[in-house]
């Protein structure tokens with residue numbers, strides 16, 4: 213891609229991310245525009261300073277920031293159900309503890325330019341902790357998660373672009389994990405079971421949304 217084209221695309225996505233941040237603020241979220249993932253990592257590490265227990269919602273966007281080591285070095289307790297080798301019972305315990313941790317870190321499947329967070333979950337631990345429970349919640353949204361349009365368009369994005377590769381990543385035996393297309397399956401391993409739309413910040417929760425002008429996660 214030509215340098216000038218790259219610049220213009222970057223400018224355009226910055227405009228959309230910044231407009232989304234303003235809409236999120238109108239919907240009572242704490243929201244920040246950040247130019248890079250590195251800035252998002254700095255923001256999260258600053259916000260983590262007072263937290264002892266830190267929960268991870270299973271997001272690739274968060275995993276890509278490589279926060280595990282700096283948080284461990286700072287003496288934090290990490291609640292990550294995705295750690296290899298956990299038994300199903302141990303995973304369940306970790307997911308339950310995420311619901312009341314000091315800081316919960318998660319991505320979002322979509323954020324609309326109108327300032328709503330839209331997600332589809334299989335277990336429900338992630339969306340549940342996004343709404344109420346943890347002392348503080350940080351939601352990371354790369355520019356690829358910004359949807360110009362309504363909730364229906366956000367759900368379309370999730371079914372078309374997010375759920376099939378996520379099903380494949382999680383090694384689920386769903387049709388989309390093979391074909392790349394959603395067929396609204398009846399698979400026992402279906403990962404699309406709960407839809408949440410957070411239209412405005414829930415009144416008792418402290419939610420920060422970081423909108424980053426880079427592609428992050430699926």
Ligand code: SF4
Pocket residue numbers: 371375376379386387388389393394395396397398399401402403404
């Ligand atoms: S409904 Fe089934 S086929 Fe569609 S994205 Fe979800 S898991 Fe895949």
